[in-house]
Amino acid sequence: MPEVAFDVRWPDGKLQQCVSPSRSIEAVLAPGARYSVEEFVRRSGDALRLGSERVRQKYGFHCTAAAAEIQAIEQRAQRFSGDGAGDVVVVERVGRQAVSAARPRPVGGHHDVIVVGGGQAGLSASWYLQQAGLDHLVLERSRAFSAWKDERWDAFCLVTPNWQCQLPGGFGYDGDDPDGFMVRDEITDYLDRFRASFDPPVIEGVTVTRISRAGAPAAGIAAVEMSDDGTVSADSSAAGPFVVETTAGTATADQIVLAVGGYHVPAVPRIAEGLPSWVTQVHSQQYRNADVLPDGAVLVVGSGQSGAQIAEDLHLSGRQVHLAVGDAPRVARFHRGRDVVAWLHDMGHYDLSIDEHPEGSAARKEANHYVTGRDGGRDIDLRKFASEGMGLHGRLLSVADGTIAFSDDLALRLDAADATYNRINAGIDRWIAANGVDTPPAEPYVAEWQPEPGPSSLDLVGDEIRTVIWATGFRPDWSWVDLPFLDATGYPAHDRGVIAAVPGLHVLGLPWLHTWGSGRFASIDRDARHLIGHVAAKSGVRGSSPQATA
Numbered sequence: 181m182p183e184v185a186f187d188v189r190w191p192d193g194k195l196q197q198c199v200s201p202s203r204s205i206e207a208v209l210a211p212g213a214r215y216s217v218e219e220f221v222r223r224s225g226d227a228l229r230l231g232s233e234r235v236r237q238k239y240g241f242h243c244t245a246a247a248a249e250i251q252a253i254e255q256r257a258q259r260f261s262g263d264g265a266g267d268v269v270v271v272e273r274v275g276r277q278a279v280s281a282a283r284p285r286p287v288g289g290h291h292d293v294i295v296v297g298g299g300q301a302g303l304s305a306s307w308y309l310q311q312a313g314l315d316h317l318v319l320e321r322s323r324a325f326s327a328w329k330d331e332r333w334d335a336f337c338l339v340t341p342n343w344q345c346q347l348p349g350g351f352g353y354d355g356d357d358p359d360g361f362m363v364r365d366e367i368t369d370y371l372d373r374f375r376a377s378f379d380p381p382v383i384e385g386v387t388v389t390r391i392s393r394a395g396a397p398a399a400g401i402a403a404v405e406m407s408d409d410g411t412v413s414a415d416s417s418a419a420g421p422f423v424v425e426t427t428a429g430t431a432t433a434d435q436i437v438l439a440v441g442g443y444h445v446p447a448v449p450r451i452a453e454g455l456p457s458w459v460t461q462v463h464s465q466q467y468r469n470a471d472v473l474p475d476g477a478v479l480v481v482g483s484g485q486s487g488a489q490i491a492e493d494l495h496l497s498g499r500q501v502h503l504a505v506g507d508a509p510r511v512a513r514f515h516r517g518r519d520v521v522a523w524l525h526d527m528g529h530y531d532l533s534i535d536e537h538p539e540g541s542a543a544r545k546e547a548n549h550y551v552t553g554r555d556g557g558r559d560i561d562l563r564k565f566a567s568e569g570m571g572l573h574g575r576l577l578s579v580a581d582g583t584i585a586f587s588d589d590l591a592l593r594l595d596a597a598d599a600t601y602n603r604i605n606a607g608i609d610r611w612i613a614a615n616g617v618d619t620p621p622a623e624p625y626v627a628e629w630q631p632e633p634g635p636s637s638l639d640l641v642g643d644e645i646r647t648v649i650w651a652t653g654f655r656p657d658w659s660w661v662d663l664p665f666l667d668a669t670g671y672p673a674h675d676r677g678v679i680a681a682v683p684g685l686h687v688l689g690l691p692w693l694h695t696w697g698s699g700r701f702a703s704i705d706r707d708a709r710h711l712i713g714h715v716a717a718k719s720g721v722r723g724s725s726p727q728a729t730a
Contacts, residue, residue, distance in 0.1 A: 191267040202231035210472040220269040284385040287429040297439035298324040301689025306380035307348040308712035361553025394420030443654035454579035464651040470497035476646030487651030488550035502571035508547035509600035563629035
């Protein structure tokens with residue numbers, strides 16, 4: 181049975197759907213990548229032959245399907261064997277086959293609660309729902325923990341220490357390196373073991389297409405009122421059960437938990453339309469490693485956590501990398517003998533609620549500080565990369581006539597990131613002094629590399645830019661929730677996950693839902709316990725129900 185499907189579009193616009201008997205194809209083709217015909221034939225042929233050999237080693241015979249795919253690809257490629265130097269093959273999809281060959285289990289009936297999303301937030305909610313004895317389903321459009329399994333690059337690792345991983349039921353990190361940083365496969369193993377510890381009622385391969393409610397108004401801005409004491413109220417009259425329409429049937433529920441996070445649709449700026457067709461464009465969500473990208477230099481746009489780490493991954497692989505630096509701040513990995521996360525934990529930073537945050541709800545939209553846990557953890561110092569040959573540029577301005585232009589603000593952006601780095605360290609220093617902690621002395625950061633003044637530009641041909649990676653984040657998509665639960669900015673109007681405007685509707689796993697760790701392993705247990713305590717109380721469950729906590 182083929183394990184991986186890959187769809188490619190040839191220079192004449194024809195789509196060819198292919199299959200590989202092993203995951204070897206994932207190591208040589210990137211979704212969205214554009215390869216010359218010759219390069220595509222070489223890459224796909226090598227991977228298919230490797231997959232066929234793996235079949236032979238396992239079963240004693242080569243894979244005839246792989247041989248047929250190689251033949252079909254080579255025959256089609258012969259149509260473009262002239263001097264069409266600009267002929268490119270576009271890889272439209274590379275993905276493992278559906279969760280199972282069988283159709284997903286039908287969705288139907290009535291349930292106390294339906295949870296949408298099978299990541300750590302959805303399964304944390306499920307754990308507490310089981311403890312409360314509430315009948316529920318968890319619906320996942322792909323497979324459980326798919327973001328971790330299918331949307332992370334090969335060298336991905338946590339940027340927070342393993343000891344911060346705390347899932348329900350006391351299922352914390354149990355390895356031998358609590359101060360280290362789990363890599364992708366260790367993370368997915370940890371999550372799979374958490375799932376196996378309580379066997380949640382997950383239905384995979386099911387997409388929720390619409391959530392509505394009998395007798396409730398349709399989607400729109402939440403009609404909520406703020407009382408003098410800061411609480412939110414809403415009219416909860418005449419509300420029937422929630423109706424959940426899916427690709428596998430329709431079910432109803434008394435309550436809903438939306439555990440799909442806040443990063444839904446890759447955001448790529450319209451400026452991308454100006455790039456020529458021979459340039460491969462990949463969103464950071466699709467990036468796997470340097471080897472699957474076409475030969476040549478790579479431009480990474482955006483320097484948040486993903487952009488900075490992907491730029492580092494490419495740089496370490498030996499690629500010529502250019503980075504359009506964004507406005508993300510940075511933070512030290514270690515300061516005065518300890519991980520900065522450990523210092524901030526002791527200082528109570530991670531218990532600070534969004535209501536107590538000096539910036540209020542604006543903190544939810546701030547870019548994450550870039551740092552890495554790679555190889556035991558270290559700073560990501562873009563100036564150091566520049567001194568080693570990485571090209572740093574300001575904000576991307578335009579793409580026209582084969583030239584990419586950048587603004588003259590690189591120095592300001594680097595200085596701003598360094599200022600945040602130093603400010604956090606200074607805050608730790610003050611706390612150390614106030615508490616009389618005996619530590620090594622501080623080592624101030626010294627910026628040794630400075631950019632040349634003036635704007636910069638890249639010539640796509642002259643600078644051999646073959647790939648652009650858009651590390652430009654995501655935008656939310658709540659269009660499938662046909663209920664008035666969003667505020668004027670399009671963000672769910674909630675109080676610790678409770679949607680007052682639509683009683684029975686809840687959200688979980690959003691960044692800064694309550695604290696910094698709400699969208700992370702650090703605080704998902706606390707958030708789920710609190711929210712499901714509310715759900716259980718609303719259901720009239722007592723006794724074994726989890727208790728809402730601070």
